[in-house]
Amino acid sequence: MEIPDWNQIPFKISCARCGNDLQGIREPACPACGFEFDWADVVPWEDLSCIHCGYMLRGIPDGRCPECGKPFTWEEVLTNAYCRRKPLFEYRWHRSPVRSLLKTWLLALWPPKLWSKLDLHNQPQLAPLLFMVTIVILLSSLLPPICAATTQWIYFWYRPSGPAPPTALDFVLMIEHHVWNLHSYDFLPSICSWYITVFAALCLFWQTMSRASVRSVHLVRIVAYSLPTGFIILPLGMTLLSLADTFFNYSPPTEGLFVFSTCWIIHGTWSMYLACKHYLRVPHSGSVTIAAQAIGLLAAGACTYFIFSVKDLFQYFCWIMDILGV
Numbered sequence: 001m002e003i004p005d006w007n008q009i010p011f012k013i014s015c016a017r018c019g020n021d022l023q024g025i026r027e028p029a030c031p032a033c034g035f036e037f038d039w040a041d042v043v044p045w046e047d048l049s050c051i052h053c054g055y056m057l058r059g060i061p062d063g064r065c066p067e068c069g070k071p072f073t074w075e076e077v078l079t080n081a082y083c084r085r086k087p088l089f090e091y092r093w094h095r096s097p098v099r100s101l102l103k104t105w106l107l108a109l110w111p112p113k114l115w116s117k118l119d120l121h122n123q124p125q126l127a128p129l130l131f132m133v134t135i136v137i138l139l140s141s142l143l144p145p146i147c148a149a150t151t152q153w154i155y156f157w158y159r160p161s162g163p164a165p166p167t168a169l170d171f172v173l174m175i176e177h178h179v180w181n182l183h184s185y186d187f188l189p190s191i192c193s194w195y196i197t198v199f200a201a202l203c204l205f206w207q208t209m210s211r212a213s214v215r216s217v218h219l220v221r222i223v224a225y226s227l228p229t230g231f232i233i234l235p236l237g238m239t240l241l242s243l244a245d246t247f248f249n250y251s252p253p254t255e256g257l258f259v260f261s262t263c264w265i266i267h268g269t270w271s272m273y274l275a276c277k278h279y280l281r282v283p284h285s286g287s288v289t290i291a292a293q294a295i296g297l298l299a300a301g302a303c304t305y306f307i308f309s310v311k312d313l314f315q316y317f318c319w320i321m322d323i324l325g326v
Helices: 074-085 097-108 111-116 126-158 168-182 184-204 206-211 216-226 230-247 254-280 285-324
Strands: none
Touching: 097 111, 097 126, 097 216, 111 216, 111 254, 126 168, 126 184, 126 216, 126 230, 184 216, 184 285, 216 254, 230 254, 254 285
16 A cells, blocks of 8 residues: 555554554654554555545545535544454444354454454454454353254254154253263353453563553454354364264263364464464564463363362262251
8 A cells, every 4th residue: 555645634643552643654664663564554545434425534624524414533434444444343243243253253263364454553342352252152162062962863863764753852952961961061161261361361461562562452352363263163073073972883082072172272372372473563472372371271270170179069068968868
């Protein structure tokens, strides 16, 4: 992109790293901190149009569109410009929520492409990012038993001989069986603790983050985009394990799901490393990523251990009550 005509840009443009005023510079690098950027991310010159009628607003000093007469803010105009340029859920959630969410998850599967589309000057949208995290946590906990039950239900339905085909009630009972067998209700708080602790661990590296002028909303974006593949990897693993059990009479241990959980962790670590290196551009990106993931996994493990300990204590208490006849 060519250098923008600064005379037609009435709003302030600041460096995303140090806050220095970029108005009037000729090179795509901050003169104060040396942060390099793309003009298209700082000033989406070709997309500064009215959000109501599409009229080009370059050079308009006031906050009212001369075409339709409706008021606007430059923050809304820039967000609308990023919405057209970035195929991400956080910018397009109000226009095409399902389609943009699926596209964002597909991009997250290949982190190099994802993080090449984002720059610190692209203002993160906190609400859709938190919504993404919530959806991923729920899907990662609920989809594995549903996939396992679906595999068995299809097998029993299409098998050449045997009893009557299973009903919808049988499908529900299969899901209930796998929920209790896989302890899916235990995964939910563990995954939540993992997400929260990874975010908190990144915040703990305040000295490294402060050098790069990183804000907490940028860290939320990293966590939201680095760890969403669990709802894909875990159901896929559960489906394969269920296929081995159903069609080949091989019952793999439940711990086999942890193999696919490890794949999830490796992919998330890779994405987080690329985000720290190319998006945040912080020093020691590898060390920061490994430390944050290690702290998150320790917290998730401690949460899981606590849950199972409480359950064991409760079962022991019920056993004592049965003996005493209470």
